[in-house]
Amino acid sequence: MQNVDEHRLSAVMDIKVQLTVRLGSTQKSMRDVLEIAPGSVVKLDQPSKSPVGVYINDKLIALREVVVVEDNFAIKISSLVGEAAE
Secondary structure, three states: OHHHHHHHHHHHOOOOOOEEEEOOOOOOOHHHHHOOOOOOOOOOOOOOOOOEEEEEOOEEEEEEEEEEEOOEEEEEOOOOOOOOOO
């Protein structure tokens, strides 16, 4: 049975999924949105020290912190959503 499960799993391992990190959100009036121009700063509702949501295909999998690696943003994951309950 394990061999069959491994074969099924290997069949999907190369399927691409969308990984998204959501920093936060905000609500703005259409007037404010139309005033956004290069150089504008849009303040988000989430505090800067709060963990960000990590999603795969729109399903929350982790809440983690943003870090910088070689001049690129990255996320540091130490646990996944639901691990504490397992």
